[in-house]
Amino acid sequence: MLCLYVYREMVIVALHSKPIAASNYQFADGTWVLSFRLVQSDYEEVFLRFCWDIIESSRDITENIVDFIVQRYLKWQRLMEYKRPDILPAARQKGLLGELMFLTECTKTMGLQKALESWCGPEGADQDFIYDNTWTEVKAVAMASVTISISSLEQLDTDMEGSLKLYRIDKTTDTDANGFTLADIVQNTRVLFSGNLKCRELFDLRLFQYGYKDMSEYGKQKYRFCGAEEYCVDGTFPKLTRNNIAYQINSARYAIDLASIAAFRR
Numbered sequence: 001m002l003c004l005y006v007y008r009e010m011v012i013v014a015l016h017s018k019p020i021a022a023s024n025y026q027f028a029d030g031t032w033v034l035s036f037r038l039v040q041s042d043y044e045e046v047f048l049r050f051c052w053d054i055i056e057s058s059r060d061i062t063e064n065i066v067d068f069i070v071q072r073y074l075k076w077q078r079l080m081e082y083k084r085p086d087i088l089p090a091a092r093q094k095g096l097l098g099e100l101m102f103l104t105e106c107t108k109t110m111g112l113q114k115a116l117e118s119w120c121g122p123e124g125a126d127q128d129f130i131y132d133n134t135w136t137e138v139k140a141v142a143m144a145s146v147t148i149s150i151s152s153l154e155q156l157d158t159d160m161e162g163s164l165k166l167y168r169i170d171k172t173t174d175t176d177a178n179g180f181t182l183a184d185i186v187q188n189t190r191v192l193f194s195g196n197l198k199c200r201e202l203f204d205l206r207l208f209q210y211g212y213k214d215m216s217e218y219g220k221q222k223y224r225f226c227g228a229e230e231y232c233v234d235g236t237f238p239k240l241t242r243n244n245i246a247y248q249i250n251s252a253r254y255a256i257d258l259a260s261i262a263a264f265r266r
Helices: 041-057 065-081 090-110 112-118 182-192 197-210 259-264
Strands: 003-008 020-026 032-038 129-131 134-141 147-150 162-172 222-233 254-257
Touching: 020 041, 032 041, 032 065, 041 065, 041 197, 090 112, 090 129, 090 134, 090 162, 090 182, 090 222, 112 129, 112 197, 134 147, 182 197, 222 259, 254 259
Parallel strands: 134 162
Antiparallel strands: 003 032, 020 032, 129 134, 147 254, 162 222
């Protein structure tokens, strides 16, 4: 049986999911214990990563620690309830390529840990990277693409000025000397963090949250990099938000013509 115990001097309401049972009880000295217990053995890998995430993410939290842990638990609960295929769809594989390319760029300007901490898209954030009072949404598109797809109203709905980073990536042949696979990029990025155990664990956690697992299938398809573009997203950038559409619309997915936003290119 695998368990995680959190000791606090206060009560917390028990939370439950199918794979994990959460409960609380009080010791004789008045200390309250919050217990997370794995009840479905096939979720052991998820549970171990959940435990690591709770321990590391709360290490420096000094206030409202219980609320923080509950929110982390709820995020993981949603992750465990979401049934994902073993292999990421092709579009999502390509998206991960773009995000790893941008992550590598960030390590050169921010350092390893800050770059990783800014990569919050896999945790469910509306933007892929959030840092220094700004943000970047990463898109991987084909060389010939003339539009960019925005997948939700929330994706560009923020008062902070940010950016759209486009990576033009196309499939290529096995014989392309400049080609690379998703497995190649994952391994190359992992090497960047190999000297820092905390960063390496956090990187693997983000991959897991994204839905990626080391599998031979990701080493088969080759891609080639065809260029990158960046666009400033400020108050004048054309976008749909909750504030500029009819309240009757609950969600929306739309495309932006790249030629029409050339003035925003950085």
